[in-house]
Amino acid sequence: MIKVENLTKRYDRNVAVNDISFEVGKGQIVGFLGPNGAGKTTTMRILTCFMPPTAGTAKVAGYDVLEQPLEVKRRIGYLPEAPPLYPEMEVREYLTFVGRLKGIANADLPRRVKEVSERCAISDVSKKLISKLSKGYRQRVGLAQAILHNPDVLILDEPTAGLDPKQIHETRQLIRSLAGEHTIILSTHILPEVEQTCDHVIIISRGRIVAQDTVENLTSRLRGQEAVLVEVAGADAESIRGALSAVAGVARITLRDSRNGLHSFEVESSPGQNVRAALARKVVESGWSLHELRSIAMSLEEVFLELTASEKAEGGKQ
Amino acid sequence: MRNIWTICRKELKSYFASPIAYLLLAMFATIFGFFFWNAVGYFVNVSMQSTMFGRSFPMDVNEMIIRPLLMNTSVVGLFLIPLISMRLFAEEKRQGTIELLMTSPVRDLEIILGKWLAALILYACLLAISLADLGFLFAYGKPDWRPMLVGYAGLLLQAGGLLAIGTFISTTTRNQIIAGAVTFGACLMLWVFEWVAGYETATWATVMGYMSVVRHFEPFSKGVIDSKDAVYFLSLIFFGLFLTSRSLESLRWRA
Numbered sequence: 001m002i003k004v005e006n007l008t009k010r011y012d013r014n015v016a017v018n019d020i021s022f023e024v025g026k027g028q029i030v031g032f033l034g035p036n037g038a039g040k041t042t043t044m045r046i047l048t049c050f051m052p053p054t055a056g057t058a059k060v061a062g063y064d065v066l067e068q069p070l071e072v073k074r075r076i077g078y079l080p081e082a083p084p085l086y087p088e089m090e091v092r093e094y095l096t097f098v099g100r101l102k103g104i105a106n107a108d109l110p111r112r113v114k115e116v117s118e119r120c121a122i123s124d125v126s127k128k129l130i131s132k133l134s135k136g137y138r139q140r141v142g143l144a145q146a147i148l149h150n151p152d153v154l155i156l157d158e159p160t161a162g163l164d165p166k167q168i169h170e171t172r173q174l175i176r177s178l179a180g181e182h183t184i185i186l187s188t189h190i191l192p193e194v195e196q197t198c199d200h201v202i203i204i205s206r207g208r209i210v211a212q213d214t215v216e217n218l219t220s221r222l223r224g225q226e227a228v229l230v231e232v233a234g235a236d237a238e239s240i241r242g243a244l245s246a247v248a249g250v251a252r253i254t255l256r257d258s259r260n261g262l263h264s265f266e267v268e269s270s271p272g273q274n275v276r277a278a279l280a281r282k283v284v285e286s287g288w289s290l291h292e293l294r295s296i297a298m299s300l301e302e303v304f305l306e307l308t309a310s311e312k313a314e315g316g317k318q
Numbered sequence: 319m320r321n322i323w324t325i326c327r328k329e330l331k332s333y334f335a336s337p338i339a340y341l342l343l344a345m346f347a348t349i350f351g352f353f354f355w356n357a358v359g360y361f362v363n364v365s366m367q368s369t370m371f372g373r374s375f376p377m378d379v380n381e382m383i384i385r386p387l388l389m390n391t392s393v394v395g396l397f398l399i400p401l402i403s404m405r406l407f408a409e410e411k412r413q414g415t416i417e418l419l420m421t422s423p424v425r426d427l428e429i430i431l432g433k434w435l436a437a438l439i440l441y442a443c444l445l446a447i448s449l450a451d452l453g454f455l456f457a458y459g460k461p462d463w464r465p466m467l468v469g470y471a472g473l474l475l476q477a478g479g480l481l482a483i484g485t486f487i488s489t490t491t492r493n494q495i496i497a498g499a500v501t502f503g504a505c506l507m508l509w510v511f512e513w514v515a516g517y518e519t520a521t522w523a524t525v526m527g528y529m530s531v532v533r534h535f536e537p538f539s540k541g542v543i544d545s546k547d548a549v550y551f552l553s554l555i556f557f558g559l560f561l562t563s564r565s566l567e568s569l570r571w572r573a
Contacts, residue, residue, distance in 0.1 A: 011572075048421040051570050073423040084418035086328075088335040100324040101422040145418070 001026045001153060001183040002047065007056035009042050016042040018207035019056070024200070026152075029179045031198035031215075032187035039207040040187040041081060044155050047185070048078040061152055074103065077151035077182075081158050083142025087131035091122060091141055094130060095148060102149035112148060120144040120174065136167040143171070147178065154178065156186040160193060172197050227296045228276055229256070231264040234288030241265065247282050249275040262291060321424040325432025326439070329406070333440050338405070342398055346444040353390045354451040357383045379461040380541070384452065388469040388539040391448060392532065395441070395477055396505040402440055403484025404498035406433045407566075411492035416569075426566045430559055434478075434485050441477040445470060465541020472538025475551035476531055480505055482558025489565040505531075 002024040009017040017039040024030050032040045045051045046058055049069040057064060063071040086094055095113045104112055117123045120140045125133060130141065139159065146154055159175065160168045175197055178184060188194060194201050194215065201218055203211040211218060232240050237258050244267065245253050252268040269275040276293060283290045333339040361382050368377065410416040419429050455461050484501040491497050508531045515527025527533060534547040 045417075050417055050421050070423050070425070073421055076421065078417070078421045080414060080417045082414045084413070084415040086332065086413070086415060088332055093331075097324065097328050098418070098422075101321070101419070101424060103423055 001028075001061060002185070003057075003059045004043075004047075005057050007043065007046065007058055008054050009039075009046060009051070010054045015207050017046070017053075020204070020207070020209045021056075022202055022209060022212055024183055024185060026183055027180050028200055029175070029184045029186070029198045030200045030202060031194035032185060032202050032204060033189065033191070033194050034187075034204040035189055038204045040204060041157055042207075043204070044078070044157050044185065044187060047153075048076055048155055049073055050078075074149075075152045077146035077149065077154045079142045079146040079154075079156045079159060081161065083138050084145070085130045085138060085141060087129070089130055090127055091130060091133070092117070092126040094141065095144060098145045099148050104149055112150075116144045116148050119147070121170070136163055136170075139163060139167070139171065140174075143174065147182070150181075152183060154182045154184045154186075156184065158187055158189075160188070160190065168193075228267045228269065228279065229264060229292065229294050229296055230267055230279055230283070230290070231262060231292035232283055232288050232290060233262045235286070237263045240286075240288065243282060243286055244279060247275060247278045249278065264292070266296070321428040322432040322435065325419075325424070325429055326436045329433050329436030330439060332405075333402075333436065338401070339440060339443075342401060342440070343444060343447060346394070346398060347447045349394055350387075350391065350448045350451060353387055354383075354448075357387055358454075379455055379459050380465055383455060384461060384466055384469065385539050387448075387452075388466075388473065389532075389536070391445070391473060392476060392535045392539070393509070395473065396480070396509055396531070397502070398444065399441070399477060399480045399505060400484055400498045400501035402437045403481050403488055403501055404494045405488070406437060406485050407488040407562075408491050408494045408497045411489075412494075420566075420570070426563055430485065430562050430566070434481060434559060434562075437481045437485070438474070438478055441481065442474060445473060462541075468541045468543055469539050471543075472535050472547075472551075475538075475548065475555075476535050479551045479554030479558065480508070480531070482555045482562070484558075486558050486561040486565055489562055489569065 002022075004023070005021050007017055007020050008015070020039075020043065032043070034040050042051075046053045046065060047060060049065050049072050052066055057066075059065070060072045061075050063075070065072050086097075089097065092113060095116065096109060099109045099112060100106075114123075117126055120143055122137060122140050122144055125137055130138065133141065139162075143156070143159065146156065156175070160171050163171060172193065175184065175186065179199075186193075186197070198215060201211070201213060201215055202209055230244070237255055240263055241253055241255065244250065244265065249269050250267055251270045254266050256264045256266050258264075267275065267279065276295065280290060280293055361377075361379070364382070365377055407416070410419060420426075452466070456463075480501075483504055484497070487501045487504065488494075488497040491500075508529065510530075511526040512530035512533045514523045515530070515533075528550075534550045537544050537547050
């Protein structure tokens with residue numbers, strides 16, 4: 001549905017998006033994840049034909065954003081980071097205006113506005129001025145505006161930014177319910193959002209894609225190499241480290257903390273190996289005392305931090 | 319066509335949902351009302367003198383009331399037009415709604431024409447108020463309506479040209495005040511260019527004279543349609559809208 005090839009966007013000397021390529025299939029929900037300023041909004045703006053790319057191509061439903069922008073725009077619903085609302089309009093009036101702009105036939109317009117208002121739970125404010133609406137309602141009106149013409153592709157730039165937890169939950173539910181009929185790209189820098197709403201993740205950092213996979217694969221790939229926290233007392237840190245790193249299956253060992261003769265280590269094992277039993281045995285055999293032994297699962301959060309940390313950005317995990 | 323009308327309607331609605339349209343209407347009604355009262359007062363005075371001294375001046379309502387009023391309106395327009403055009407794009411940029419317009423399946427030209435047309439319609443509403451005053455002349459006298467019609471056509475043409483320039487200036491900033499101030503400056507310059515042509519005869523002065531809005535409006539106020547004046551205003555409109563579309567295009571590239 002969406003095909004992006006070697007896309008680059010430069011502002012003066014600043015490279016906002018650097019040679020990225022990805023594809024999104026029909027009906028998928030893809031999360032665009034990255035720290036602020038990573039190039040998420042720029043990519044979305046190129047896909048919605050708001051701005052042209054410096055190099056590379058982007059196609060939506062087979063139409064090129066540079067060559068057939070009108071065809072692309074007909075098939076895209078876009079919710080920018082700040083919902084594009086006219087404060088002096090009433091909600092229904094606004095949606096009617098957007099509907100006309102999107103080319104919905106006059107005969108279908110009232111029905112469509114009604115349907116979408118119900119779906120986005122804004123029917124109760126349809127006669128209210130947009131300037132009087134709360135942030136949550138504004139966001140939902142923005143979303144209603146994006147799905148009004150029933151587009152094939154929905155592009156949502158940080159749809160939950162600035163909402164309270166209940167509204168965030170509702171918005172995510174709404175987005176999930178839109179999957180299937182629409183192909184959705186949403187950007188966020190909130191990780192649980194991706195875990196909860198998306199099928200695929202594209203992690204982007206400093207204008208480059210650093211990882212791109214399904215949510216399960218990405219988390220399990222890193223859960224495979226389990227990390228274990230061990231707290232040991234009874235010897236100096238160096239000799240304990242030496243003994244533990246000799247245990248089979250240990251990939252990396254780092255001293256986390258050392259206090260009152262109590263040393264805690266983070267031990268990373270090679271994928272598929274469970275080293276907890278072997279570690280415990282080793283500590284006991286050496287005559288030291290074992291204070292704590294627990295596994296630390298790597299959440300998407302850590303994956304994300306690891307992938308986007310600046311010194312690792314170049315190598316990437318891809 | 320439908321898209322132009324959609325944008326135009328929305329724009330008119332914004333004018334009339336905010337105080338700006340009413341403020342402009344009230345200001346114009348007051349100013350024009352004063353000019354009208356003043357012109358009629360003068361006319362009455364002269365005609366009194368004329369009867370008292372037994373001399374009969376040629377008393378022509380068109381020449382002595384309507385023409386000066388049209389000239390005054392043309393100048394007042396220079397001040398009001400920046401207030402009409404300043405918000406057109408600056409406001410969209412500030413609110414971020416420009417993203418909605420530019421990612422909707424409408425052409426840039428349709429957006430521009432819709433907005434320009436809405437501004438022109440608002441200006442036409444202002445002019446409509448002045449007709450209420452002039453109505454009295456028709457009630458108590460017999461002025462010729464044809465030169466008046468030409469005068470109004472001239473006012474609309476002039477507004478079209480200046481609004482096109484204002485629309486362009488509005489795309490260059492997200493601050494309405496800046497857009498308004500710069501447009502005002504541009505309107506004022508187009509007005510005073512003519513002064514140079516009064517004493518200087520070099521080519522550049524002649525060219526500046528040609529660029530003057532007032533000089534091209536004057537024949538209209540007399541009821542004369544000269545193709546050279548019509549072409550001047552039409553090319554001003556075309557030039558302004560062309561610059562606007564270029565500016566929107568470059569907005570996309572810079573954004």
